[in-house]
Amino acid sequence: MKVFNVTQNREVISSVEVLKTFSQKSKGLIGSSSPYTVFLKTRWGIHTFGLSFPIDVVVCDTRMKICVLRERLVSNRMFFWNPRYPNVFEFPSGTIRKSGTRIADILELR
Numbered sequence: 001m002k003v004f005n006v007t008q009n010r011e012v013i014s015s016v017e018v019l020k021t022f023s024q025k026s027k028g029l030i031g032s033s034s035p036y037t038v039f040l041k042t043r044w045g046i047h048t049f050g051l052s053f054p055i056d057v058v059v060c061d062t063r064m065k066i067c068v069l070r071e072r073l074v075s076n077r078m079f080f081w082n083p084r085y086p087n088v089f090e091f092p093s094g095t096i097r098k099s100g101t102r103i104a105d106i107l108e109l110r
Contacts, residue, residue, distance in 0.1 A: 003037065003089065007105040013037050013095060016109065028090065029055065035092035039109065042088055045080035048073055056096045060087040064107045071096050 003012040019025045019040040028038060030050040048055065052075065059068035059081050068081045072093050089107070101107075 002110050003039075004108045004110050005099065005101060005105050006108050007102075008100065010099070012099045012101060012107065013091060016089070018109070035090075037092065037095070038090045040088050040090075041086050043083040043086050045078060046088060046090070047078045048075050051075045054093040056091040056093055058089040058091065058096065058101065058107070059085045060089075060107060061085050062087070066101065066103050066105045066107065069096055069101065069103060 001016050001018065002014045003016050005012050016037040016039050019028065019038050025040050025042060028046070029035060035053050035055055046057065054072040054074045057070040057073050057079060058066055061067050061084070064087060067085045070079060073079055
């Protein structure tokens, strides 16, 4: 599965892992030696405790419209947003900048 920016008609990243269970969401990227892209649904925020690398975070509404962008979220932090936005992508750091992703773009999992 890949992440596609419908607004810009371009691929953001070629591979994404969808986290569905509570266990998968709780662990996320913890214990990984290198970053990769994950997608999850949560309304309460994320944390980066246990990560050894920064990540980019993209938060989308129910229509997958980007509402919040956070670049280079470093380890041992908590990140919260308005709970009405349930869709979250965690990307390797630099993905937002490299892909030109912006607020109000529409993303799609393909």
